[in-house]
Amino acid sequence: MEQTESLAEHHETRAETPKKRVGEVAFSVLLLLFSAAVLIAAYQIAGFTSISSPGAFPLGVGLVLLLSSGKILLELRHKRASDEPSWAGSCKRFCAEHFPLRNVILILLAVLYLAAIQWATFYVATFVFLLLAITFLRKGRPVSALLISALSVGLIYLMFTLAFSVYLP
Amino acid sequence: MSETLSYLLMAWTTPELMLLTALGTFAGIYIGAIPGLSVTMAVSILVSFTFAWDVNDALALIVGIFIGGVYGGSRSAILLNIPGAPSSISTAFDGYPLAKLGEAGRAIGLSTVMSVIGGLVGVIVLACAAPVIGDLALKFAPRDYFLIAAIGLLLVGSLAAGSLAKGIFAASLGAVIGLVGMDPVTAQGRFTLGQVELMGGIHYVVVMIGLFGVAEAFYQLHNLDVAPVRQKVDKIIPSIAMVLKYLPLSIRTSVIGVLVGALPGVGGDIAALMAYDHAKRTVKNPSRPFGEGAYEGLVAPETANSSAVGGAYVPMLTLGIPGDAVTAVIIGALVIHGLNPGPMLMVESPHIFWFTVGNLALANIFLLIFGLMGIRLFAKMVEMPKAVLIPLILVLCVVGSYSINSSMTEVYWMLGFGLLGYFLKAYGFQVGPVILGVILGPMMDTSYRQAMASVGDSPVELVKELLTNPLSLLLTLGIVLILLSKTPLMGLIKKRKTAHG
Numbered sequence: 001m002e003q004t005e006s007l008a009e010h011h012e013t014r015a016e017t018p019k020k021r022v023g024e025v026a027f028s029v030l031l032l033l034f035s036a037a038v039l040i041a042a043y044q045i046a047g048f049t050s051i052s053s054p055g056a057f058p059l060g061v062g063l064v065l066l067l068s069s070g071k072i073l074l075e076l077r078h079k080r081a082s083d084e085p086s087w088a089g090s091c092k093r094f095c096a097e098h099f100p101l102r103n104v105i106l107i108l109l110a111v112l113y114l115a116a117i118q119w120a121t122f123y124v125a126t127f128v129f130l131l132l133a134i135t136f137l138r139k140g141r142p143v144s145a146l147l148i149s150a151l152s153v154g155l156i157y158l159m160f161t162l163a164f165s166v167y168l169p
Numbered sequence: 170m171s172e173t174l175s176y177l178l179m180a181w182t183t184p185e186l187m188l189l190t191a192l193g194t195f196a197g198i199y200i201g202a203i204p205g206l207s208v209t210m211a212v213s214i215l216v217s218f219t220f221a222w223d224v225n226d227a228l229a230l231i232v233g234i235f236i237g238g239v240y241g242g243s244r245s246a247i248l249l250n251i252p253g254a255p256s257s258i259s260t261a262f263d264g265y266p267l268a269k270l271g272e273a274g275r276a277i278g279l280s281t282v283m284s285v286i287g288g289l290v291g292v293i294v295l296a297c298a299a300p301v302i303g304d305l306a307l308k309f310a311p312r313d314y315f316l317i318a319a320i321g322l323l324l325v326g327s328l329a330a331g332s333l334a335k336g337i338f339a340a341s342l343g344a345v346i347g348l349v350g351m352d353p354v355t356a357q358g359r360f361t362l363g364q365v366e367l368m369g370g371i372h373y374v375v376v377m378i379g380l381f382g383v384a385e386a387f388y389q390l391h392n393l394d395v396a397p398v399r400q401k402v403d404k405i406i407p408s409i410a411m412v413l414k415y416l417p418l419s420i421r422t423s424v425i426g427v428l429v430g431a432l433p434g435v436g437g438d439i440a441a442l443m444a445y446d447h448a449k450r451t452v453k454n455p456s457r458p459f460g461e462g463a464y465e466g467l468v469a470p471e472t473a474n475s476s477a478v479g480g481a482y483v484p485m486l487t488l489g490i491p492g493d494a495v496t497a498v499i500i501g502a503l504v505i506h507g508l509n510p511g512p513m514l515m516v517e518s519p520h521i522f523w524f525t526v527g528n529l530a531l532a533n534i535f536l537l538i539f540g541l542m543g544i545r546l547f548a549k550m551v552e553m554p555k556a557v558l559i560p561l562i563l564v565l566c567v568v569g570s571y572s573i574n575s576s577m578t579e580v581y582w583m584l585g586f587g588l589l590g591y592f593l594k595a596y597g598f599q600v601g602p603v604i605l606g607v608i609l610g611p612m613m614d615t616s617y618r619q620a621m622a623s624v625g626d627s628p629v630e631l632v633k634e635l636l637t638n639p640l641s642l643l644l645t646l647g648i649v650l651i652l653l654s655k656t657p658l659m660g661l662i663k664k665r666k667t668a669h670g
Contacts, residue, residue, distance in 0.1 A: 021595070021596060021597075024596055027592065027596050028596075031338065035338075038345055038360070041360055041362075042359075042360075045357065045359050045360075046357070050626060051621055051626050051628060052617070052618045052621035052622055052626050054352040054354065054355050054357045054359060055359070056617070056618070056621075057348070057613065057614040057617050057618070058345070058348055058359055058360065058614075060617075061341050061344045061345055061348070061610065062345075064337060064341045065338060065341045065342065065345065068334045068335075068337040068338040068341065069334075069338055071334035072332070072334045072335055072338060075332060075334060097595075098591075098592075098595050100390075102390055102393070103387060103390050103391075106387070106390060106559070106560075107387065107588070110383075110563055110584065111584070113563075113567075114567065114577070114580055114581065114584060117567070117577070117580075118577065126564055126567075129560065129563075129564070130560050130561070130564065133559075133560035133563075134556060134557055134560055137390075137393065137555075137556035137557075137559065137560070138554070138556040138557075148557055152561060152564070156564065156568065160218065160568055160572075165221050166217075166218050166220075166221070166568065166572040167571070167572055167575045168568060168571065168572075169567065169568075169571045169577060169580070
């Protein structure tokens, strides 16, 4: 699927200069900073002691990361500015595009689910997570969500404990 | 010889293996067809579940899912105009117009038969080429492995995405993740941030499940409200005359597919696009104009993406270098089961190679059977609401990553990689190169250090060897060419050529 998007994007570059996505500059700067941090961490492994030291290849990779993230940042120069002129407006659009309420709530539910596995046991936490997530994403119909969740937990038990012999959390 | 034959027929003669291959192929068709579920995602999660299994059982199921999944993507490409997998993007070009013309059944039938033809060509090439390449590979020096892996990362970076820089960044990021932990030679910690927990490294299955499972699930939330469109499906099985008519084209595009698939890092998506382009250029009188429902436009990508599967296994089994993202995951599965993909695999465990060849052929036969039936059930499965599917995928990801070490730490890492993948996808990065980087990074590190040690740490000597050894020179030239093709210089040369031509 992502290939479709990249092809579409590629097509777009041919047709007209693409626009910067909201937060793209900030993300690219973060990547650059991350690359610099990797390079420093790679240097700390063995410095420049030997060309075949444990740190030599990581240093090379760190350098490639830094160069490519620099190029990614430079490539943004060719893109048109995003429509949003103000910083607050950009922030708002960033949230609307990448973190619409539905995504935020599901990510939070997923995090809570992981935390709940520890104290509420895997089966109970999974059942509650599925029930809440399905009801929320479908905007209602809790009874069928209840049935689907119960059936799924039952299937997970049968498949993973009996067929796959996998240790469950 | 008889031993080889018994390994080759093992999947055909053992009921358990046959059943698992059938099950995998059947499930693969549906996984591939449901937009949002990918073969890589399914295989990544499955690898963690099949830890405790016998290696043959695990491989049979994985092979089935791989073959079924590559084909399954074409179903939704034809019926919904949504490619279920990247390898079926070009199938939608003519498949969907055919469905709109009321020929959905014929399109599905033709794509099934062509996928099987492509798949079998891929298997034959794998069976013939891999032993030869395997023998040659024994003579490869560490520097050659380093160069082949570098070509793989460059190819996946340059061909898969619009921006070479983004592709290279993603691959290098993967390499850094793969290098985290204790150095296998000196036992020194690398990228561990002083944490003892990180000395063991980050398990690649966790990275795979995070990037392909969780990230994709979160990303699919954007398409939650897209309603599928139903198409009428009638006659499915294509006539023999029709199959024979397109046989020459299918053989040509199968060869393209298997060759492209065998290139390290390049998979069925590129193979299908190249085959489609080949059909467009060489077929003078298509059944209809390309893009408006030409059968040729369906035959070419479908044969190529299926034959690319056999092709992708060649570098994986002979060199230990994945042909695409799925074979990168399968390498992980082989390593978990104590096998060593690479030139020694053919020497130490030839049974795995011949078993895989026989198993791939069997999966193609099951594909033919399942592909030509079960359309009604299929339509229902594709319409399975994402609101149910996404939470279920998340639960499977949790189970999969926990089962690796029976520890919640892996689950938290998985979620972290999921969020990282979500952002990378949002800003036009592909996650496939990251996985290849995770697998190839440590391998390149080892090869590089061995190559350096063999020339007494002298870069001048290494350059000399690169320029004097024919294979190393060829590989070096390959890298230079890939890099040059992405510079403005190549654009200028092409412009001048067109002006003169």
